[in-house]
Amino acid sequence: MSDPWQKAYDFAVEVARKAGAEIRKAGESEIRVMTKSSTVDLVTKTDERVEKIIIGALKAEFGEGTHDFIGEESVAKGEACILTDKPTWIIDPVDGTTNFVHGFPFVAVSIAFAVNKELEFGVIYSCLEDKMYKARKGKGAFCDDDPIQVSDVKDIHKSIIISEHGTDRSKEKVTKIFSTMQRILCIPVHGLRGSGTAATNMCLVASGAVEAFFEIGIHCWDIAAGAVIVKEAGGVLLDVDGGPFDLMSRRMVCANSDVIANRIIKEIEIFPSERDDIAIKKK
Ligand SMILES: O=P([O-])([O-])O[C@@H]1[C@H](O)[C@H](O)[C@@H](O)[C@H](O)[C@H]1O
Numbered sequence: 001m002s003d004p005w006q007k008a009y010d011f012a013v014e015v016a017r018k019a020g021a022e023i024r025k026a027g028e029s030e031i032r033v034m035t036k037s038s039t040v041d042l043v044t045k046t047d048e049r050v051e052k053i054i055i056g057a058l059k060a061e062f063g064e065g066t067h068d069f070i071g072e073e074s075v076a077k078g079e080a081c082i083l084t085d086k087p088t089w090i091i092d093p094v095d096g097t098t099n100f101v102h103g104f105p106f107v108a109v110s111i112a113f114a115v116n117k118e119l120e121f122g123v124i125y126s127c128l129e130d131k132m133y134k135a136r137k138g139k140g141a142f143c144d145d146d147p148i149q150v151s152d153v154k155d156i157h158k159s160i161i162i163s164e165h166g167t168d169r170s171k172e173k174v175t176k177i178f179s180t181m182q183r184i185l186c187i188p189v190h191g192l193r194g195s196g197t198a199a200t201n202m203c204l205v206a207s208g209a210v211e212a213f214f215e216i217g218i219h220c221w222d223i224a225a226g227a228v229i230v231k232e233a234g235g236v237l238l239d240v241d242g243g244p245f246d247l248m249s250r251r252m253v254c255a256n257s258d259v260i261a262n263r264i265i266k267e268i269e270i271f272p273s274e275r276d277d278i279a280i281k282k283k
């Protein structure tokens with residue numbers, strides 16, 4: 001039987017590379033929106049332009065109407081964020097917008113593709129490092145053309161763990177985030193890190209540079225492509241309460257193993273975050 005999604009996968013890699021080139025050459029990093037006072041969630045004209053380029057190219061190639069699109073900037077403008085059985089592209093045009101604005105050198109384009117609510121492939125282009133991470137369900141994970149694998153460290157004391165502060169600045173959430181970080185650091189672990197892009201963080205887990213990444217408050221477009229890449233590199237994905245990973249739940253632990261994931265989960269102080277799909281249904 002012919003491979004139904006090979007063409008889409010190859011096309012996604014091509015589009016991610018073009019989008020990354022656009023980001024690299026974008027001189028301007030004008031901040032267009034800064035939402036609510038307790039949130040620091042930056043959006044630039046580049047985010048909007050690059051999302052248009054990506055979705056425009058995908059629609060031109062695969063025909064409007066046959067595929068659905070969930071894009072960070074389109075959702076911000078009120079479009080639906082609901083995963084149906086239809087072939088659906090899940091896109092973060094610029095993951096690491098705060099990095100981009102400040103010239104901190106980690107920025108990624110993240111493109112995932114799901115069918116029947118199952119992720120088929122993910123492509124993450126770390127465009128300043130010029131590294132193309134990609135994976136297809138059942139076919140392994142790669143950085144450029146080299147296979148990648150999670151680390152085999154099972155001793156938490158020998159691990160590096162990534163987390164992020166996210167975008168919410170309410171005292172209650174920031175306190176829980178820092179308390180969790182302190183608990184994990186004092187297990188003790190070798191170190192805590194954060195690249196400022198969830199997509200890149202997941203690639204660091206997939207390539208064995210760190211043992212785990214967790215965050216509450218991320219969105220489906222931050223992690224959809226990374227979820228395929230981590231899994232195909234031999235890693236695991238769980239909810240922060242130890243239950244099954246749910247793409248729309250805005251919370252996730254990904255790790256090289258169940259052992260490391262469950263050890264971190266013991267330390268995570270969970271706080272509420274509205275689901276991506278529920279938030280949109282209310283509009
Ligand atoms: O806004 P954006 O730069 O696309 O995405 C953000 C980054 O992935 C960041 O690492 C994570 O901590 C935030 O939760 C995300 O919102």
Ligand SMILES: [Mg+2]
Binds near residue numbers: 094
């Ligand atoms: Mg993002």
